[in-house]
Amino acid sequence: MDIGRRLKIAREAIGYTLKQASQESKIGESSISEFENSKREPKFSQLSKLAEIYRKTVEFFFSDESPIENLMLWRDAPSIDEEIKQTESEFRQLCEQYHNLELLMCAKRSIRLPQPEVTKPEEFNCTQANLLAEKTQKEFLLGDIPSMSLKQTLEEKYYVKIFHLGFSGSAISTRSEQFGPAILLNRRNKLWRRNFDLAHELFHLLTWGIFRTGAPESTEPSQVEEKFANGFASRLLLPTDSVKNKIDSASGQDGKVSFEALDEIAREFGVSLDSLLWRMLYLYNKSVEEIERYIEHANKLRMTRPLRESDKPDRLPERYCSLAIRALNEGKLSLMQFAKYMDMSYRQAREYLTEDEDFKDEKISISLA
């Protein structure tokens, strides 16, 4: 496939018209069109500029292999197609950069995530979702309050790539042959919402082999699959025993528990009050109608909480940054490339250079004997 064809694929993948591409790159619209139609070839500097705005590497345009488009599974996708494409492009670029850092630092790891008991979509049901949540809780050693350690366990133990960007919608999950499992969360959402989205997207990663069959209809989760994912997330973040213990000890002698107390328990577990109420449906054998009534009532009492630092998560994972800094100081990433990967200015990037000239030559080590 020639450069022209690939330029067109890249432009369409990010949802730009020729006019938008021209505005962003400062290259004439007719020139871009001529490049795409292979009437003339861009200079390397123009190709680099177009690669930058299309969120691709220049290598993408030189490759002889067919471009791989990874399936991105959305939760509450934006209504505007352009925004979907731009968010996906940015997420994909970050995942590729993370993958490159892993390669550069010989830190590519792949740990098998927990697997469901069944292998076919028709065999999967609510019980399977619950079993999978229990299995995940045990294997991940998530403890009594899973939301506290879920993200870190996924990132540091299972090497799932988790990014936070601001966009319309909730989350994206993907499993790529190239860069492995990855999740994108909306940094504008509150912590409890992101916790739930993370658990929800984890379900999709764990069941990717079951539901993503390659058939056209499997590119989007069905309503039933989404129900399983919500059930899984609820079960994972709100473990039966610890939640029941909390609720029981918060209840009065009359066996009733106030909404204020429940809201406090929801905060402790890092979920919304609605999620906790829905979990009570199973824990206390309530009817759907009863829970809906409680939710309606809870909405009227909605308690406000102040904004916290946790409401502003970092865009890039800690491990990603750590790999990039090490790569820079070992000469495995140039300063310009580091600035690009870390989304910072050249001046800021320079501050990460190790000042001590002998630091890397004489490795300081501690004897464990």
Next chain:
Amino acid sequence: MKKFQFLLLEAGPIIKLFELGIWDDFIEKCDVTISKIVAEEAKWVSREFQDIRIDLEPYEAIIKVVDLEPAIVKSFYEKFNLRYKAVIHDGEKETLAFLCESPENWSVCSADAAVFMVLGFLGKGNQGISLQEILQKIGLSQSNLEWEYTKKFREKYTRKGQIDFTQGQGLL
């Protein structure tokens, strides 16, 4: 004094020369060539600095800006495996591709460990030069240059690239 010839400049040294206020003196004493992407990078980066403004356009009659065909860069980086491709930025790729393609004995002045490592790996370590060395050669020596502009820095990372090559592992 005869002009220092066949010198390729990277963004880091360009910015430093403007910072030191010796850019005009420098280009009087050196025949400077810059890749098109590096020239744009330097201009873009200078916007972050309050006290310096880099605009190379007025110097276009004095310095040479190269804008390569993609095929030249492609054939350059195809020598390396997948890992290498992430190491350096497009401007650095263009500079090094130009150096490898040209029959002349070019020198690259950089302040980047990755660039010197690549040169070492390619067996072209003698074509790398630090800002400290070149300033010495042309009689514009400066004291207190940061570590990345020194001869020691260049030597250290060139050696690392050479070791990687001989061991057949590591960076590339």
